[in-house]
Amino acid sequence: MGELYAVVSGKGGTGKTSVCAGIATALAEGGKRVLCIDCDVGLRNLDISLGMSDSGNLSFLDVSEFGYDLKNAPHHGIFPTLSFLTAPMNRSAEDIDPAPFTELLHRAREEFDFVFLDAPAGVDAGFRLATTAADQFLLVTGAGPAAVRDAARVGELLELAGKRNVRMVVNRVDKSMLSTVRMTVDDIMDAAGLPLAGIVLEDPHVTLAAAFSLPLLQYASRCDAAKAYRRIAARVQGLYCPIPFR
Numbered sequence: 001m002g003e004l005y006a007v008v009s010g011k012g013g014t015g016k017t018s019v020c021a022g023i024a025t026a027l028a029e030g031g032k033r034v035l036c037i038d039c040d041v042g043l044r045n046l047d048i049s050l051g052m053s054d055s056g057n058l059s060f061l062d063v064s065e066f067g068y069d070l071k072n073a074p075h076h077g078i079f080p081t082l083s084f085l086t087a088p089m090n091r092s093a094e095d096i097d098p099a100p101f102t103e104l105l106h107r108a109r110e111e112f113d114f115v116f117l118d119a120p121a122g123v124d125a126g127f128r129l130a131t132t133a134a135d136q137f138l139l140v141t142g143a144g145p146a147a148v149r150d151a152a153r154v155g156e157l158l159e160l161a162g163k164r165n166v167r168m169v170v171n172r173v174d175k176s177m178l179s180t181v182r183m184t185v186d187d188i189m190d191a192a193g194l195p196l197a198g199i200v201l202e203d204p205h206v207t208l209a210a211a212f213s214l215p216l217l218q219y220a221s222r223c224d225a226a227k228a229y230r231r232i233a234a235r236v237q238g239l240y241c242p243i244p245f246r
């Protein structure tokens with residue numbers, strides 16, 4: 001039975017989509033069977049970060065409601081064990097029946113080692129769609145106090161929903177702060193009351209790769225963010241991978 005992760009945050013622009021694509025491609029690079037699902041209904045862009053904009057666009061609704069087989073989900077050209085379902089553009093999240101979507105996720109867990117759901121901003125219908133069936137959560141946040149407060153609130157919401165396995169990814173950390181980041185990260189974990197899955201440095205390659213519609217792990221395989229995504233992918237698999245503070 002595969003693991004079902006939702007990548008969430010209260011705010012938009014924290015890096016959910018980049019983190020989701022980065023970890024999913026890192027897992028697929030290691031041969032894991034991964035299904036990515038874009039849950040940002042109406043505003044999809046996970047296809048760009050995965051470098052799959054040209055791979056056809058089978059939406060999750062096509063599979064959950066319109067009879068397409070999960071096997072029709074396009075495979076990644078570089079990481080062939082990664083498949084992708086995009087978000088529908090012609091229906092709002094409020095109008096999506098969660099029952100067939102949940103059924104799709106159950107089937108996906110039988111066929112894949114990992115299923116990653118890229119959640120939209122906010123905590124409304126799209127968030128509920130992405131989180132209801134998930135049992136593992138990566139909460140993407142910046143390092144500033146406002147971002148952490150926001151993350152803490154989302155952590156509370158997930159706890160109220162009975163979700164326990166919530167870990168933070170602190171994204172866009174300034175490299176010059178790295179020497180003091182242990183302190184910062186401790187503060188962040190205390191403030192949010194959540195453990196850490198990893199930190200990702202501010203890295204221009206993330207935006208450049210998306211501008212070229214290429215997956216970061218292909219565009220700049222050894223850049224800081226790519227290394228961070230690989231480390232988080234290792235932790236997601238339960239491997240020992242200490243966070244490098246220097």
Ligand SMILES: Nc1ncnc2c1ncn2[C@@H]1O[C@H](COP(=O)(O)OP(=O)(O)O)[C@@H](O)[C@H]1O
Pocket residue numbers: 009011012013014015016017018019171172173200201202203204206207208210225
């Ligand atoms: N580690 C990073 N370093 C630099 N830019 C980043 C990083 N992570 C994300 N970004 C940029 O931040 C913007 C928002 O990222 P995105 O993944 O789309 O966030 P979200 O899905 O939360 O809205 C994008 O322009 C992306 O390229």
Ligand SMILES: [Mg+2]
Pocket residue numbers: 016017018040045118119120
């Ligand atoms: Mg996004």
